Amino acid sequence: MLDIKFIRENKDLVKMAAEKKHSSFDVETLLIADEKRIAMLTSVEGLRGEQNKMNNSISVEKDPAIRGQMINEMRLVKEDLIKKEEDLKSVMTEWQSLMLQVPNIPDMSVPDGDSDEENQEIKKWGEITNFDFEPKDHLDLMTNLKMVDFERGSKVHGFRGYYLTGAGAILSFAIWNYALEFFGKRGFTPILPPVIVRKQNLYGTGHLPGDVEDYYMTQDGDALAGTAEVPLMGMHADEILDANNFPIKYLGFSPCFRREAGSHSKDVKGLIRVHEFYKLEQVILCEASHTESVKLHEELNRNTEEFIESLNIPYRTVLNCGGDLGQGQVKKYDIELWIPKEGKYREISSASYFHDFQTRRFNIRYRDSEGKMHYAHSLNCTAIPTPRILVSMVENFQQADGTIKVPEVLQKYFGKDIIS
RNA sequence: GGAAGCGUGGCUGAGUGGUUGAAGGCACCGCUUUCGAAAAGCGGCAUGCGGGUAACCGUAUCGUGAGUUCAAAUCUCACCGCUUCCGCCA
Numbered sequence: 001m002l003d004i005k006f007i008r009e010n011k012d013l014v015k016m017a018a019e020k021k022h023s024s025f026d027v028e029t030l031l032i033a034d035e036k037r038i039a040m041l042t043s044v045e046g047l048r049g050e051q052n053k054m055n056n057s058i059s060v061e062k063d064p065a066i067r068g069q070m071i072n073e074m075r076l077v078k079e080d081l082i083k084k085e086e087d088l089k090s091v092m093t094e095w096q097s098l099m100l101q102v103p104n105i106p107d108m109s110v111p112d113g114d115s116d117e118e119n120q121e122i123k124k125w126g127e128i129t130n131f132d133f134e135p136k137d138h139l140d141l142m143t144n145l146k147m148v149d150f151e152r153g154s155k156v157h158g159f160r161g162y163y164l165t166g167a168g169a170i171l172s173f174a175i176w177n178y179a180l181e182f183f184g185k186r187g188f189t190p191i192l193p194p195v196i197v198r199k200q201n202l203y204g205t206g207h208l209p210g211d212v213e214d215y216y217m218t219q220d221g222d223a224l225a226g227t228a229e230v231p232l233m234g235m236h237a238d239e240i241l242d243a244n245n246f247p248i249k250y251l252g253f254s255p256c257f258r259r260e261a262g263s264h265s266k267d268v269k270g271l272i273r274v275h276e277f278y279k280l281e282q283v284i285l286c287e288a289s290h291t292e293s294v295k296l297h298e299e300l301n302r303n304t305e306e307f308i309e310s311l312n313i314p315y316r317t318v319l320n321c322g323g324d325l326g327q328g329q330v331k332k333y334d335i336e337l338w339i340p341k342e343g344k345y346r347e348i349s350s351a352s353y354f355h356d357f358q359t360r361r362f363n364i365r366y367r368d369s370e371g372k373m374h375y376a377h378s379l380n381c382t383a384i385p386t387p388r389i390l391v392s393m394v395e396n397f398q399q400a401d402g403t404i405k406v407p408e409v410l411q412k413y414f415g416k417d418i419i420s
Numbered sequence: 421g422g423a424a425g426c427g428u429g430g431c432u433g434a435g436u437g438g439u440u441g442a443a444g445g446c447a448c449c450g451c452u453u454u455c456g457a458a459a460a461g462c463g464g465c466a467u468g469c470g471g472g473u474a475a476c477c478g479u480a481u482c483g484u485g486a487g488u489u490c491a492a493a494u495c496u497c498a499c500c501g502c503u504u505c506c507g508c509c510a
Contacts (some may be wrong), residue, residue: 041470045469045470045479049479051490052439054481054490055438058438058491070490071490074491078489188434367430
């Protein structure tokens with residue numbers, strides 16, 4: 001959500017934002033609705049004013065005859081008011097629905113482009129793994145080592161179902177424990193949030209109204225969150241935060257549910273694209289300063305890069321193009337890990353900042369040192385997704401005999417240095 | 421699942437139809453006093469929207485939504501949330 005005043009004063013910017021994000025949103029439609037809204041509001045408020053004034057006179061009037069006459073007069077005003085209020089309400093409904101579709105303004109540094117194919121590589125780390133044998137893909141490797149069971153996974157869950165078994169399960173716990181320690185050292189408070197969330201939280205983060213098809217819903221109308229970002233942001237909804245605690249840093253750990261509607265032909269095999277997975281997610285709330293947002297955005301992304309570096313997996317970082325940005329995102333980096341068998345990098349992390357786009361929707365505010373109220377800024381970045389991280393880990397660290405070396409930093413959590 | 425109660429500003433807590441955006445207290449911010457501090461005294465202190473250069477004016481907001489009424493924090497209904505008791509259960 002953007003400030004309507006800002007939209008009015010910067011309609012060209014909003015128009016450019018929609019174009020850059022390849023959104024069909026038309027700012028002119030909103031501005032017309034807004035003019036109507038203001039006109040109706042002014043007229044309704046005028047009538048209400050009249051009513052309030054008269055009501056005050058009625059309440060001090062002692063003479064029953066005069067009083068009765070006044071009340072009768074007010075009946076007429078009320079009829080008029082009811083009609084005007086109905087008109088206002090329908091304009092408001094249209095206005096609100098349009099307001100929810102306004103895209104946030106992307107940063108100047110965001111490149112043009114239609115899809116993830118046009119994201120710009122800004123960094124490459126590590127040597128691409130060379131094998132003196134024919135490497136296997138993660139399906140074969142993990143199935144052979146009984147780390148994963150896709151057949152029974154789809155028997156029980158259906159398409160995209162999987163079981164992590166034995167070493168696959170233990171390795172996941174090792175990663176989670178290591179990540180908890182790694183990010184804990186960087187000032188993040190670990191949180192286990194609820195994942196069954198009210199829909200309003202998805203509106204808050206900006207996932208709705210855009211992506212309705214992507215969510216599993218319960219019979220009570222709640223949604224299963226696709227990321228801990230949702231409950232972590234909802235956590236402070238309607239609160240006035242103490243600015244002394246900024247930046248607030250949370251490390252959420254949660255199951256993540258994605259219907260993957262519309263991606264049926266993509267990544268049909270393996271652990272890249274699944275309906276449920278676990279993710280550690282970094283979320284930050286900070287003061288309303290662009291500079292601070294930018295600084296923390298770099299920091300968040302760097303945290304995950306350093307985490308991957310400590311695992312010694314080759315990666316690259318891309319700057320996402322306009323068409324690959326979410327509605328509320330100002331700028332985004334993706335971190336992609338090298339997948340040897342596919343011969344390409346695959347996304348495992350996404351770092352973005354939103355300015356006050358989300359906090360406006362969630363009504364998360366704070367007072368500055370002068371007592372003035374502001375919406376906080378929000379940011380988030382994947383810390384580590386499992387099992388997706390396993391794909392590149394097992395493929396990169398496989399050996400000729402089909403066993404897998406455990407990254408050094410994980411060994412103390414995994415208990416062994418080889419998966420065999 | 422059954423029963424009862426509750427939901428007011430940053431916090432606490434009055435307020436059951438009429439000049440109530442809402443008493444009192446705490447916290448916070450000024451000033452007085454003090455060498456300084458504490459204490460005390462005086463004053464200030466909600467947010468959104470619209471208008472105005474501004475002082476300010478109008479309007480809305482007492483969990484949410486609908487309703488009754490000339491008028492709702494106050495009455496009615498629904499929903500949401502919380503608390504307590506009983507039952508059930510991982």
